[in-house]
Amino acid sequence: MPTGKVKWYNPEKGFGFLTRDDGVEVFVHSSALPSGTSELRAGQRVEFGIVDSRKGPQALQLRLLEAPPSVAANIAKHSRKKPDELIPIMEDLVKLLDGLSDVYRRGKHPDAKEAKQVASLLRKVAEDIEA
Numbered sequence: 001m002p003t004g005k006v007k008w009y010n011p012e013k014g015f016g017f018l019t020r021d022d023g024v025e026v027f028v029h030s031s032a033l034p035s036g037t038s039e040l041r042a043g044q045r046v047e048f049g050i051v052d053s054r055k056g057p058q059a060l061q062l063r064l065l066e067a068p069p070s071v072a073a074n075i076a077k078h079s080r081k082k083p084d085e086l087i088p089i090m091e092d093l094v095k096l097l098d099g100l101s102d103v104y105r106r107g108k109h110p111d112a113k114e115a116k117q118v119a120s121l122l123r124k125v126a127e128d129i130e131a
Contacts, residue, residue, distance in 0.1 A: 002026075003047045003065065009040035018046060018059055026050060028059040037064065081128050093125060 002020050006028075009016030014030035032048065033040070040046070045065040050057050081089075100118060103110050110118070 001047050001049055001063075003045065006040040006042055006044045006046060008042055011039040016040060018048065024057065026057045026059050027053070027055065028062060032059050032062045034063060086128065089125060089128070093121070096121070 002022075004018045004020040004026070007017040007019045007025065009028065011030075016028055018026045018028050020026060026048070028040070028048070030038075046059075046062050047065055048059040048062040051060055052058075096118065100110060100114075109115070
């Protein structure tokens, strides 16, 4: 059975992609996950069967080779940034939010894709501030 790593996986949509050890990308659907598993984490090592579908290789019967990192491991791995490293991030964030406020001033909402990207960025910055 081939092995590889999770490239990305979206539990809300129920699918993602794996990268085999030889570099080939493989589609993975939630139906291929082991019983009791609802999500995969990027970088997690897996083993899986492959079937060629109309849209390319698809993973079947996925097996986890390593458990997803624990919350404690993530906190330990996420070290606090130095204040001078946060300055350019904050300056860019102010510019981004200023542009976004212009959209609201025109009586509109940002498109869904942009809104999702901004929200994701804000969550990441919040993690850096709280660390």
